[in-house]
Amino acid sequence: MKKIGFIPLRKGSKGISNKNKRKMVGRPLFTWVLGEAIFSNLDEVYVYTDDEDIIDFINKEYHWTDKVKALKRSDISATDTASTETAMNEFCESIDYNFDTFCLLQATSPFTRKDDINNCLAKLNDGYDSALTVVNTHRFLWNEDGKPINYNPLERPRRQDFEGLLIENGAVYTVTKEALKTHKNRIGEKTAVVKMPEDSLLEIDSESDWIAIESLLIERQKREKESKKITHLVLDVDGVFTDGTITYTKDGEHTKSFDMRDGMGLEILRQFGIQVMIMTSENSQLVAKRMEKLKLKHVFLGVKDKYTLLKSIINDADISISNVAYVGDDVNDLTNICSVGWSLAPNNATDIVKANADVVLSKNSGAGAIREACQFISNYNKRF
Known part of the structure; x- marks a missing residue:
């Protein structure tokens, strides 16, 4: 049929x-x-x-x-x-x-x-x-x-x-x-x-x-959010890993700046069995190279409908969306921000994201926000 x-x-x-x-x-x-x-x-x-x-x-x-x-x-x-x-x-x-x-x-x-x-x-x-x-x-x-x-x-x-x-x-x-x-x-x-x-x-x-x-x-x-142990962390890139700015050269190439301390925070989380994923609307080779350096295997580039892809990922992993933490900064992250177990926003995120995130971090993007998010998740998971 x-x-x-x-x-x-x-x-x-x-x-x-x-x-x-x-x-x-x-x-x-x-x-x-x-x-x-x-x-x-x-x-x-x-x-x-x-x-x-x-x-x-x-x-x-x-x-x-x-x-x-x-x-x-x-x-x-x-x-x-x-x-x-x-x-x-x-x-x-x-x-x-x-x-x-x-x-x-x-x-x-x-x-x-x-x-x-x-x-x-x-x-x-x-x-x-x-x-x-x-x-x-x-x-x-x-x-x-x-x-x-x-x-x-x-x-x-x-x-x-x-x-x-x-x-x-x-x-x-x-x-x-x-x-x-x-x-x-x-x-x-x-x-x-x-x-x-x-x-x-x-x-x-x-x-x-x-x-x-x-x-x-x-x-x-x-x-529909529930209190559950965080097993997966999903992060946007621009405005989360970076400060959201892009530097162009005269040849049209651009560069992005990343905070090394964020990488250490993610490494610590992975030692506790938390799977880290990247989900960004940009299809950037610079981002791909950085995530390869961080040894992150689950990198999704050029994603516009982030919520549907996230639902597919949690279905395949047989987990609840409340087992997911998400860090985002702009309107295309908003549905995920409103839906996951814990949502976190850098201090310099857009107003609408900060208004709906569970946690507004004290650090700005590209300046320790991810490291702070990792510490929050580690502390939160202790209750489980």
Whole structure:
């Protein structure tokens, strides 16, 4: 039974410019649902877009998995007036319906988790030909004529006694191939519902929506932290190992400065069995040489979606994300900062990172921050 995911993306966005690519908690918005899809029970995940930048991003970023594929959609299916079903049907015909189960995922639903996807997929094994995600809302609804829709105002129920209504949140839809071919629609004739948290009902149509959703995601990630022994330390490079500046020569070459004491701190940590990893968005040979000198084997260069790669690493290592400490300084580190067991930021990190890190170090980057972080981790692990 082949199960495929489908994420349609358009280049244009009227409400928020470049919405799909804009960073939500430091990650492009569409990578929130894409990352969850990668770790779900889907066999393949297709991103269907007219944006060449996104196609290039996916081809470079997710080379560590063969599950993700990016395809160019037609201009006709990417207009403002084209429906999602137009893109779905165009895609399905282009691959000759080579699947058994189709899963539509909306990039503008960053609250989607892999369990939501898996639960929708599982419903198709229970006699349903489609499933969708909903939210149980306890709002009292009225029509334009001033008449109540879902309750009696004279017997106004308490919230805990009110069943409320199930509202489609537009996050996940699953449908069998047979139903999709017959109806040309994301929904078949016998549909199951899967409940998601009420926050997932929020839509991203304005700047205020963006701010609210970003704040909720940050708090969600932080709430899931647990107190566990640190077994892995992951570090950014620029603004962590270095002071964040680059010196160029007249020939265009550049240099970076590293603090030797940081290297000693990492060596001490490794003596206690803590695995040290490097994860940076830059693809720098200077960095590669320095990490080789430090005898660090796990070096990941040119990483833009750091959170999804980190989840892949912890899955392979069979550890919890709370077993990880992370040192970062800028917005592209933010999701990891909010998610790992212990996050640390140099004293000269960006304000948004310092506001969300568990520990703001007294030392600046390139001037002892890593050594201080290593000492903190050593002291913290003593309790275990």
